[in-house]
Amino acid sequence: MFGKPSRTGRTLQYVALAGYLIFLGFPLIWLLSTAFKPPRELVRLHPTLIPTNPTLQNFVQAFTEQELGRAALNSLQVSLASAVLTVLVAMPASYALARFRSKLGTVALGWVLLSQLFPFVLLIIPIFLVLRQVGLANTHAGLVLIYVVWALPFALWMLQGFVRNIPRELEEAASVDGATRAQVLRRVVFPLLAPGLVATALFSFISAWNEFFFALVLIKTPELATLPVALARFVGIEGTARLGPLAAGSLLATLPSLIFFAFMQRRLSSGSLAGAVKG
């Protein structure tokens, strides 16, 4: 971009890049290393960057003693339900939004942007009161409901883009050949929409899997806690030897979204999905 930089320029660039790699990478290496360290190494006065006697003990301990196993199952259940429901609900609406242009598409996008502006505390109190009234506070069903609603505007916007990419001519050709509307949808639109449906489901799954605030407020029974909430509680437990299982649990909690990002990496780095996944 700046043409051919001088040799000192190049050197400076590499120094800067090394700085970034250290800043970005070392905390991650530390998490990995802590997760594989036996208790004896964790309490050592001067810990090493690489574990001398790596062990899987922390993973076992995290999932047996600290009940992170149950929390992971809870998270899996809630996230899967959210993903499936989001897709089922968003599919018909996104088709309507894409094929029959209306102002609603703009409204949905506007709502995505607007909802970023409002702190969750404004929403959580009324949502909490409403859910309590219908007996869904402190249940997974209530949590799923919230997650679906919060994933919906973005899911709609994303899916209708996928629908728009399916040439309308294909549908018209099928109906000329005598297919009914339902057949057109099932045989033509649905198969072509599959990648979009997968992407939407993944998006919804990950938002639910990572979500912390709503789960913290809405779920009071410890047995129902999702993984982020269970991990956050775990942080409060003192003791350096406890750091191992904590790191192991954190690592496993990251896996699903890491897989998702590896899957989306190409599109993310090309920028076409840059605004897609929020922090």
Place this chain on the structure above:
Amino acid sequence: MTTLAERSDVERPGRSRRPGRSRSDRTAIYLLLLPSLLPILLLSVFPLVRGIYLGFTDARAGRNVGVNFTGLENYRQLLGDELFWNSFKIGLLWAFGVTALQFVLALGLALLLNQQLRFRAVARVLAVVPWAMPPVVVGILWKLVYHPDAGLLNEFLYRIGADGLRANWLGDFSTALPAVIIVGVWAGMPQTTVVLLAGLQGVARELHEAAAVDGASPWHRFRHVTLPALAPVIVAITSLDFIWNFNSFGLVYVLTAGGPGGKTMLPMLFAYEEAFRYGNYGYAAALGNAMVVIIVALLAIYLRRRMREAN
């Protein structure tokens, strides 16, 4: 694509050229949209409106407590609430600090990633990983780094012989907020970098070549070609970052829970405590309203200044 766009324009409801289909179509559209719209209205739009309203009431936790409209009483109380002002100041320091550092560091990284450098692929992957981590995990990760006894940072300082600099980073009054801000920067850099990199790749190569032919130095080309071309992207991402940072919760909740001594009590944490520890729903909602007004005001000032500069 254009033909598709034109066609769907033709079928825009109300302007249809085939009025015979329009009514049944409209019913079908609403039937398709209903399963999405109803939940959004009930669990997103309604709670928001109600939340805004609660900010003007004395709503409290408890099943049989009446809710009275109290007008601006909550806000009068807020103005005199020292804890609120303190939290608000910390929130601004946090949001401005994180957004500014995020931007500068992300721009630097994006410029580097836009070059033909070795290890670029590694940096690209590393730059995205924090994005893939749940905020709670980012908090835990950095708690491990800052840990006073078993932490990476203190151990590093010891190894380079700077033992005197070792500190209880998250527990000390003077270091807690800066330490937390660094974590915020680390967590939010990926989005900013990816967006800026996409913007950089959109800057026309010809402009650079022309400027280079005219003898402009790299710095001049950056200042007068790259930056102006990037301006709209910069404004968009810094605005979004600022909103996200101001409203962030999970990260700092895990790191310090607002401590030590309220030194990292971001407004969101403060509101959470008011609502769910003390049960002051109305007051917490008022705080939320105040935050929205402040964010909108700050964004308006920022965007107006940028617009004026652009003209």
